[in-house]
Amino acid sequence: MSTSSANRTIEDILLKPDAIPAMPPKTMVKEALEMMTAGRLGLACVVDRKGCLVGLFTDGDLRRLLLRSQKPLSALFADDIIDHARTEFMSVDRHTSISEALSLLQQREIFDLPVLDSAGKLEGVIHLHPALRALLESDGA
Amino acid sequence: MMSKIISVGGGDVATVNIGGAGPLVFLGGPCAIESRDHALEMAGRIGAICKALDIPWIYKSCYDKDCRSSIGSFHGIGIDDGLEILAEVRVTQGVPVVCDFSDAEWAAQTASVVDFIQIPAYLCRQTHVLLAAGETGKPVHLKKGQFMSPWNMKNSVRKIESTGNQQILLTDRGTFFGYNMLVNDYRNFPIMAETGYPVCFDATHSVQLPTSMGNISGGQREFIPALVRAAAGCGINALFMEVHDNPDEALSDANTQLDIRYLENILAQAKATHEVRLSLLSQWGEDNVHVEC
Numbered sequence: 001m002s003t004s005s006a007n008r009t010i011e012d013i014l015l016k017p018d019a020i021p022a023m024p025p026k027t028m029v030k031e032a033l034e035m036m037t038a039g040r041l042g043l044a045c046v047v048d049r050k051g052c053l054v055g056l057f058t059d060g061d062l063r064r065l066l067l068r069s070q071k072p073l074s075a076l077f078a079d080d081i082i083d084h085a086r087t088e089f090m091s092v093d094r095h096t097s098i099s100e101a102l103s104l105l106q107q108r109e110i111f112d113l114p115v116l117d118s119a120g121k122l123e124g125v126i127h128l129h130p131a132l133r134a135l136l137e138s139d140g141a
Numbered sequence: 142m143m144s145k146i147i148s149v150g151g152g153d154v155a156t157v158n159i160g161g162a163g164p165l166v167f168l169g170g171p172c173a174i175e176s177r178d179h180a181l182e183m184a185g186r187i188g189a190i191c192k193a194l195d196i197p198w199i200y201k202s203c204y205d206k207d208c209r210s211s212i213g214s215f216h217g218i219g220i221d222d223g224l225e226i227l228a229e230v231r232v233t234q235g236v237p238v239v240c241d242f243s244d245a246e247w248a249a250q251t252a253s254v255v256d257f258i259q260i261p262a263y264l265c266r267q268t269h270v271l272l273a274a275g276e277t278g279k280p281v282h283l284k285k286g287q288f289m290s291p292w293n294m295k296n297s298v299r300k301i302e303s304t305g306n307q308q309i310l311l312t313d314r315g316t317f318f319g320y321n322m323l324v325n326d327y328r329n330f331p332i333m334a335e336t337g338y339p340v341c342f343d344a345t346h347s348v349q350l351p352t353s354m355g356n357i358s359g360g361q362r363e364f365i366p367a368l369v370r371a372a373a374g375c376g377i378n379a380l381f382m383e384v385h386d387n388p389d390e391a392l393s394d395a396n397t398q399l400d401i402r403y404l405e406n407i408l409a410q411a412k413a414t415h416e417v418r419l420s421l422l423s424q425w426g427e428d429n430v431h432v433e434c
Contacts, residue, residue, distance in 0.1 A: 028295070075332075078292040 010101050011094045013134045014115055014124035015041075022047050022122060025054060025082035032057060032081040043112045045122055046085045052120040055085030058112070091116045094123055098134055101126045142427065144339040144378060147280050147308040149199060150237030150256045157197045157237055159310055159378050160339035162422075165415040166379040167191055167198040167408060168239055168282070168341065172394040173215065174202045174223045179386075183401070184230045187384055190405045196412055199257060200230055200238045201381070206393050207243035208263050211356035215392040220247055224254040231256075239282055245273035252277035262286045262314050262346070265297050275304030284312045284343065287323060287351070291332035298336050311336065312381060313372075314343035321353040325368060327375045331428075339378035344369045344407075345397045346383070360397035362388075366407050373414035380411050 021035040022045040032044045036059075046055035065084055069076055091114045092101055101113055105128050113126040146160035159166045169187055174180050184200050191198040204223020206216055217223065227238045237256035242248055243264060252258050258277055262284035264270045274281045281301055285294050294311060301309055311333040315323030325347050330340045347368055350359035369380060385391045385398040399407070 072290075074290060075292040078290075078295055 008098050008134065008138060009094065010092065010096050010098055010115060010126050010131070013098060013126065013130045014094070015127055015130065016124050017051075017122055020045055020125045023081065024048070025080060025085075027081045028077060029079050029081055029084065030077035033062070041112070041125070041127065043125065044081060044085070045114060045125065046082055047122050050119075051122055053089075053091070053114050053116055053122045055082050055087050056089045056114065057081055057085040058110075061086065089114065092126065093117065098131055098138075102128075102131055102135060105131065142334065142337075144334055145307075145337050147310060147339060149239075149280050154231050154235050154237045154256065155197070157199055159341075161378075162419055163378070164195075164197055165373065165377070165412055167196050167411075168201050168379055168381040169198065169384045169404075170201040171385050171391065172203065172383045172398055173206050173392050174204050174218045174226050175392050176218075177226045177229065180226045180230055181233060183384065183386065184234045184236065186386070186401060187404065188234050188236055190401075190408065194405065194408055194412060196408055198236065200227075200234065200236045201240070201259075201383070202227065202230075202238075203241050203259075205243060205247075208261060209393065210352040210358060214357065220250060224251065228254045241282075242274075243270070245269040248273035248277050252279045255279065257282050257310075260284060260297075265289060265294070268300055271297055271300040272304055275301040275306035278306065280308035280310065281306060282310045282312065282341075284314050285329065285333065287315055287317045291326075291329040294333055295336060298338065309336075309338045310341050310379060311338050312341040312343050312379075313347070314381075315347040315349065317351075321350055321359075323347060323349055323351065325372075327371060330372070330375050330377055334376070340376075341379035341381050342369070342372035342377045343381040344372070345381075345394070345399055349394070349397045354396075358394065358396060360394070362397060362399065365399055366403075366410065369407055369411050370414050373411045374418055376418060377415075380408075382407070 021039040025046050036044050042059035044057040048054050111128045115124045144160040146158050149157045171183055204217050204220050231238055239257035239259050240255045241259035241261045242251045258274050258279045259282040265286040313329040316326055318324040333340050344365050348361045348364050353359040383398040384401050386401050388398040388400050391398050
């Protein structure tokens, strides 16, 4: 029996921290890109020592960075990821419904939403594809 | 961005702080320890000049010259005799001393005497050497290799930091420009300063022409004053120069060591340039041309 997506929360489809590329602020850009590639996610979550999210860096940020930066690539690779991460970002909490999360992804035209607890600690990421899959399955499509 | 401040010496010798908006610090002395009497005489003469100019300073001289061009070159006085002489310089002059080491197994013994432990430029990415330096607990003077980009020095810094040691001075001593030639890229100072650590200019090695004379290195000492003024204007926390009373007869780096008769002139200008730069920063603020990416 399928459950309406409106009644399910994102906790059901959350990518847990161990499944997402999370890294300290002083991770080099090169290392961050390797972690993103290994994690098969176009998103790097920059977290402080307490696990709180302090920055996000996406595939799109990388494209824009490459178009703007005049540094040699070797210098860019050696930069700290936090120097290029966005430090203002939208997030949701674990009680958000899947449909609310999907609406945000759609409105912002983004692929990922970080999920934080009340202290700002990273609990996971909502990625578009698992969210869509859950929506389609729950609606019996 | 002001750098952090590292502290060298203390106890039975002067405490010399390097970094922040502090005074320009001088690191100087003969390239190699040639003899006890020569070391003590040079320390006394350099100390008198620095005292007259009110410049904090650290005595530099090395017991082993492992990167000489030729097997026939003077290799150094040796670790035991060299450290004994450096210990005497410390006691008699009350000045902290810096000395490099080129074998990881020498780190602990070297640090048992010196206040500041130095990594030779050619060894700036040798993990065992960097870890050995960091583990001594002494502040580390890390020279950028002539082959290294300034941004890649971050890897070397992190190797030292992995030991828990966060007292590092980063020095530029020139960058290879083809064979047997060095140039100075002054962007290296702000780039290395992005690590948060203070930076230093090694003026005498910067004018070196590495192994340009077949079995020894040449050098163009005439450029030292201009390069020093430029570096101090760009922004450094310390200045490094090898100084000798008779450079032409020096046992190592004869073509680049500065004759001590020029030292006062150059140090006075370096200090004045440094103070003007700090004054300009105070008046106009930190450099604020940013890249929006």
